[in-house]
Amino acid sequence: MIELQHLERRYGDAYAVRDLNLKFPEGELTALLGPSGCGKTTTLRMINRLTEPSAGRVLLGGRDTRDLRPEELRRGLGYVIQQIGLFPHLTVAQNVATVPELLGWDRRRTARRVDDLLELVGLDPAVYRAKKPGELSGGQAQRVGVARALAADPPVLLMDEPFGALDPLARDRLQDAFKDIQQRLRKTVVLVTHDIDEALRLGDRIALMHAGTLAQFGTPDDLIHRPASPFVRHFLGEDAVLRQLAGRAAAEFVRPGDPAGLPRIADTLDARSALGVMLREGSDALAVLREGVPLGVLRWDDLRVREAQARKAQA
Amino acid sequence: MSVSGQPGAGVRGAYAPWSVPGGTGTVLVLATLPMLAGTLLPWVLLRPNRLAPGDSLRLPPALVGAGLLLAALPLLTARLFPRLTGLAASLAVVAGFWALGTQTQAAVAGQAPFARASAASGVWLFWLGAGIATYGAGLLTRSRPERWLAWAWGPPVAALFLSGHLNAWSVLIEGRSEGPRWVQELGQHLRLVGEGLGLALLIGVPLAVWASGRERAAGTVLGAANAVQTLPSLALLGLLIAPLSALANAFPALRALGISGIGVAPALTALTLYALLPILRNGVVALRGVPSGTLDAARGMGMTPAQLFWRVRLPLALPVWLSGVRQAAVLLVGVAAVAALIGAGGLGTYIFKGLQSAATDLILLGAVPAALLALGLDAALRGLERLLGRHFGRGP
């Protein structure tokens, strides 16, 4: 869908991005991960031409983006930024309606779309439609930011640290909400983040950048189990597996079995915490309950990722 | 003090949560004192002609009694019927005008036609006190329907003027004898302010938009405008005389257009230059104050530069920018008064004429309308700002 070819951006003599080649698969979420200053934002902004490349090109659906007028290109790419950037003088509804209005949709259709989107991001339209951004919490404002980016139903969503300004609790909640939305909409998403947990949790794929170049591109499992360089291993950290488990529910690993006599956990618990319970209880199996009813058994062996992968491959 | 300690004594119930802003009591006490003093001081100055020294006349005992009562009325009303404080203060204002009318009429009765009865210190003090009382009443009834009572004096005072009740007052005698010329000078004053402001907007708005995006340009433009502002208005007018008369001499065509060293051309130039700074400064500051994240988001959503300006930058900058325009307008009313010195006309003409001949009434004929003009412009533009601020979600 989006392809970067020998993409380059220089500032003076310094390269912000250097010879970057990358294909963002259609309908998937690719996390653009890397340490601060490695060129993530620059890369993202070269896709919608807020920053013009010094060399190389960006293909969108096979077409060179330079052949499009920048405004036209951008109206087809949803864009969410860390500072949220809502228009303080407009209501929530008017904010969300920005791109449909630029595209000249009629009023009725826009209004309906705004309500649908507010519902999609979990805000009651009747309550929030007429509010001004100044009356929203950070989490609510960012939800509006996501709704605004989705307004004209663009096939591509570019997000620059969209959850970065939120406190951990709000971030978790919004990440869950977004994962849900993405499962329904299947947009091609490029999500810039320097948060490894976020990348492991939301990314179908991860593009790890280092000093303006691509260090590795692959699934989270690829990066964790088959790091391409010491930098990748080092950046993800020795506890990367645990971080990945933290982003999954224990229920994903449950298999049928006899739960009698085993320590019990709820199915909503994340897999890393389940592992913690095993260590604490000195047990290599746990009974998983859904609302008090036994669901099955979670075994130590199943948490070992190679097993999980093998199962995934079979399925 | 006394008032705020005893909020709404007489109106419990509907007005139980009556809140007296701290200090309103003090304001009303401060209003009482000048009114008391004014009642006891000379009320009218009677002179055989407009320049000769004269005699001070006091109020007759009955009116002194009434004046003392009126002086205390706003404070008393605030304690007993806070809702009606505005009415009491307005009553005091109207009474001041009415008493001035009767006293000046009585003073000039039977005098030669050149005799002048002007307002003496008592009237001014009484008005000062009454004015403070209306201000205090406005504070007391803020955000309540009764706040308009603080302006209730307007129609009766206008009626007193129009009915001729105040015609014996020296300022109005001067005004009548000036008559159409005064209206002309007022018009000239308004024209100077309007044209100066218009020109400054014409130059300043595009310049501010242009400079707001350029670091160096913004610094230069603001520096230049600042330098102009530090020149005293008289000095600036003086400095403009030489180059403009040189221009007019060099190009007779310009002279045909009315450009010369003295008169309207240098005055308008000076007014424009003065108005430029607030308009530029606030424009640049307001346009640069638009959050970069907002601009980034707008651009990222595919707004063209024009859409970005009209839909985002301008609406967000407008409230702050307008307050610069308001400052410029108020400033120009004052500078335009000085422009009379180089023959540009306007209300300043009366001020300088009066100063030259030590005729207070003439000075007032120029100064009071100029002050009212400034206040009126300020209030009107403030209202506009508030309206826009609310519309754009920045206001109260």
Ligand SMILES: Nc1ncnc2c1ncn2[C@@H]1O[C@H](COP(=O)(O)OP(=O)(O)OP(=O)(O)O)[C@@H](O)[C@H]1O
């Ligand atoms: N406008 C600019 N002028 C000069 N240098 C710039 C500019 N924008 C970015 N850079 C440089 O390019 C490099 C990459 O910047 P970029 O913003 O893409 O980093 P990032 O990966 O998004 O970092 P972060 O996680 O901190 O946001 C940095 O070294 C930065 O200093």
Ligand SMILES: [Mg+2]
């Ligand atoms: Mg960045």
